[in-house]
Amino acid sequence: MISVKKVDNKPLGPLERIYLLEVARGLAVTMRHFFANFFNRKGMPTIQFPEQPSPLPGNANLRTRHRLKIRADGSPKCVACFMCQTACPAYCIHIEAAEYPENPAEKYPAVFDIDLSRCVVCGMCVEACPEDAIAMDTRELPGGVEARSELLLVKSALLRNLPGEPSLKGAANRLANEYLKAGGEK
Amino acid sequence: MIAQFYQAHSDILLFAGAAAVKVLVLLNVIMGFTALLTLAERKVSALMQDRIGPNRASVFGFAFDGLFHPVADGIKMLVKEDFVPAKAEKLLFTLAPFFALVPVLALFAFIPFGDYVMVFGYQLDLQIAQMPLSLFFVLAFSGLAIYGVFLGGWASKNNFALLGAMRGVAQMVSYEVVLGLTLVGLMMIFGTAGLQDMVRAQGRLLFGFLPGWGVFYQPVAFVLFLTAAIAENKRTPFDLVEGESEIIGYFMEYSSMRFGAFMFAEFIEIILVSMLATTLFFGGWQVPWLYDTGFIFPWGSTLPLNHYLVAALQTGAFAAKTVFFSWFLLVVRWTLPRFRFDQLMALCWKVLLPLALLNILVTGAVLTALK
Incomplete structure (x- = not known):
């Protein structure tokens, strides 16, 4: 069903056809804006972004720079299951797994790189993670760097806890801690 | 020796x-x-x-x-890389930016930016070329600027650039006529074509209190002049010469400082138009009621001033008026939407030209009646 909108353009009146009066009215509008902003620079809605951070709206906070959560014992929560790497539509995650020598039941990422220059900030990795190890809630907006290499996040740059973490709640966390406390029994 | x-x-x-x-x-x-x-x-x-x-x-x-x-x-x-297309006419391609820049720079020689200063007993006229017919030179030199546009478009050997140049030449030649005719009324009133003489003539008072600026004698001519001058300047609403979405413009093949010269010429022309509007219609360096010896107000009181202070005030007034008009032209450029090319030509030949001729007729009739 095509909807047709009939536009009812009024024909120009004699004053409008002279054009000069309309020019003056247009100039009045723009000059009003000019002087209002000229004498009240602070009143403009512009935010000087990197220096002057602005709160992100709602769920946009969950689409910011990645981080890897850390357990209470300092080990990464990530178990190098490759779920995020598989889910990533932009192929920006690179993981190399390794085993704890004392605990062969659990792996850890020896290398965990996120190439932010490829990342599409879709949040699929967060959705895919079974361990709740990766999160995108740092509220930092990446970008604006002088070299491409600065857009490569390596493991050390990713490992970070927010205030109030590590939380000792949660099954995965508890089980892992119990494992380690038991000295990695088989 | x-x-x-x-x-x-x-x-x-x-x-x-x-x-x-x-x-x-x-x-x-x-x-x-x-x-x-x-x-x-x-x-x-x-x-x-x-x-x-x-x-x-x-x-x-x-x-x-x-x-x-x-x-x-x-x-x-x-x-930036200074790029010259392989098929371009190298000499003319190089010359075109000069043709755009030099005439507009030369025009400043005729603009009086003050009356005169006495330096060690030497009378220094504040105008580079004191000529009795400087207004005609202004019109002639601004006509030269067309060559920059046309050579730039033609020497690029690019059809779009040529199209832009054709538009530019058609527009500038058309509005040149109106620009010249609007100023005839002023020449009739002040009885001179020298810019300095015109400014001096605008020092006379109108009805004993109003400064005798050209705009009070010729308000219609001022509107026509400003319109034609903006069109001559090739800026919005008359910027048909360049169109990013259609023909780009005569400077399409130009890069680096060669393009910069065209852009610079356009901005210098803004200043030039502002200075011409000031000189011809807003009393140039005249400050209302300021004479050689100081202020003489219409209500009788006087304020004697030093000669150097008077000269500084006058030059300052000229600068302030120029800055105001430059600002006004910027505001106009960012307010009005552009015309279509046929509307542009219709405005010139069917509206501005008859009005300019009518203005001359009315001015002549009034001058004859007053004589």
């Missing part, structure tokens, strides 16, 4: 020295003001659109709200 030579030719040597000083000072002031105008264009448009505008270019962390942007732009223009 040198002393002898100086004795024999002191008057012409003094004249040459004074002219050289005036040229150097004025040229540098104009260039500096043009650079600031490129920033002002972006700042004014930003403020009109509730934005802040460029403020990032900084030296050692000091940005001064974008004051370094003209410098950054200049450096960028100079270090």
Whole structure:
């Protein structure tokens, strides 16, 4: 069903056809804006972004720079299951797994790189993670760097806890801690 | 021997020295003001659109709200690749930016930016070329600027550039006619075609209190002049010469500082139009009720002033009026939408030209009746 909108353009009146009066009215509008902003620079809605951070709206906070959560014992929560790497539509995650020598039941990422220059900030990795190890809630907006290499996040740059973490709640966390406390029994 | 030579030719040597000083000072002031105008264009448009505008270019962390942007732009223009198309006419391609830049710069020689200053007993006229017919020279030189547009478009050997150049030439030639005819009324009233004489004539009072500026004698001519001048300047709403979405423009094949010269010429023309509007219609360097010896107010009181103070006030008034008109032209450029090309031509030949002729007729009739 095509909807047709009939536009009812009024024909120009004699004053409008002279054009000069309309020019003056247009100039009045723009000059009003000019002087209002000229004498009240602070009143403009512009935010000087990197220096002057602005709160992100709602769920946009969950689409910011990645981080890897850390357990209470300092080990990464990530178990190098490759779920995020598989889910990533932009192929920006690179993981190399390794085993704890004392605990062969659990792996850890020896290398965990996120190439932010490829990342599409879709949040699929967060959705895919079974361990709740990766999160995108740092509220930092990446970008604006002088070299491409600065857009490569390596493991050390990713490992970070927010205030109030590590939380000792949660099954995965508890089980892992119990494992380690038991000295990695088989 | 040198002393002898100086004795024999002191008057012409003094004249040459004074002219050289005036040229150097004025040229540098104009260039500096043009650079600031490129920033002002972006700042004014930003403020009109509730934005802040460029403020990032900084030296050692000091940005001064974008004051370094003209410098950054200049450096960028100079270090960009200077590209010449393989099929272009090399000589004309190189000459075209000069043809755009030189006539507009030469025009400043005719603009009186003050009355005169006495320096060590030597009367220094504040106008580079004191000519009795300078208005005709202004019109002639502004006609020369067409060559820059046309050579640039033609020498590029690019159909779009040629199309842009054709548009530009058609537009400039058409509006040249109106521009010249609007000024006939002023010449009839002031009885002279010398810009300095015109400004001096505007020092007379109208009805005993109103400053006798051209705009009070010829309000219609002022509107026509401003319209034609903006069209001559090829800026919005008459910027048909360039159109990013259709033909790009006559400078399409130009890059780096060659393009910069075209852009610079356009901004210098803004200053030129402002100065011409000031000189012809807003009393030039005249300050209302300020005479050689100081203020004489219409209500009888007087305020005697030093000669140098008077000269400084007059030159300052000229600068202030010029800055105001430059700002006004920027506001106009960012307010009005552009015309279609046929509307542009219709406006020129069917509206402005008859009005300009009518203005001459009415002026002549009134002058004859008053005689």
